[in-house]
Amino acid sequence: MTDYEVIDTLDAFLAACAALADGDGPAAVDVERASGFRYSQRAYLIQVFRRGSGVFLFDPIAIDDISPLREALDGIEWVFHAASQDLPSLRELDLVPTEIFDTELAGRLLGFERVGLSAVVERTLGITLAKEHSAADWSTRPLPEPWLEYAALDVLHLIDVRDALAAELEEQGKTRFAAEEFEATRVRLPKPAREEPWRRMGGLHQVRGARNLAVARELWNAREAYAQEVDVSPGRLVPDRSMVAAILAQPTSKNALAAVSAFTGRASRTQLDRWWAAFERGRATEDLPRERVPSDALPPPRAWADRNPEADARLKLARPAVEKLAEELHMPTENLLTPEMLRRVAWNPPGTTPEAIGAALADLGARRWQIEQTAQTIAASFVEAVQSSEEASADAS
Incomplete structure (x- = not known):
């Protein structure tokens, strides 16, 4: 077993960046949160490997200026496994690659049954990785040596995996597919903040009435503020289910709130004044939330036959046709075209030509390769749905 050290001093950091700059080829990058x-x-740990340089484990909390790492890796391909998970944390540090290769995405496009890092490494290289510390608290200091070994292995083999997958992509004629997917992942911006994030509270559907929803909102906001203040995951302070249980219990005093047995969590009692103040604000406010929130979400497909029978007919023909295409391409259907995109164009079709459907898919965010593979098939399905409807009408008359 190799002994790895966390780089947390300026001199060691600059020496590591110089070594990486002198390395060869792409750089494998991973982040532990x-x-x-x-x-x-x-990010609480950034792992980087480059051929000719070795593996380096950086502590971005201890290093004030991370820009030398950005400069060392500037202009080269960064290799990730599940890049969408790591890129947001790296962007916070202004570490933004100009080109990426995502081994998880590549595995999906190649039709791998399992696309976790261990499975992909084992399939391509025949090497078995242990994954004991994937859910560890990486803010721990000092980090235990077994954790560092685990972190190093996340990048040590990634370049070899990248090369093997690139060859398979080329063999299957999917190199361009992958390049478009990688670029879409690289440039994807974070989703805008929800207007009312408190509505994400698990179990909120049990809470009835605008006044009780106001209490839920105040409890959520109070927990968020405290969680941010102490830098602790909100659910560890007071779980959602505990807050919902407290609301449903309708406590009439702070002592009654403390007596709610399901109101648990590390801060449920130590911050009781905070939570009771949230109850009082919710019960006193004139700013009551809406009980029903408008949504642009489509109805579930099982309701389409009654709500929009023409759309139902289109979807029932197009969905298996797209699934068959995905099977022929040896990839999951959702990677060929997301079910949501297909439902959107089926519910409100722009027309029945491949060009019109392709334009609509592009507006929804589909990549060029996805449109090229699916637009013609979807158009044919929509035409068939129209013809079947016309024939049924003619038979009825």
């Missing part, structure tokens, strides 16, 4: 433990999604 403390999801489920900390409030933020910041």
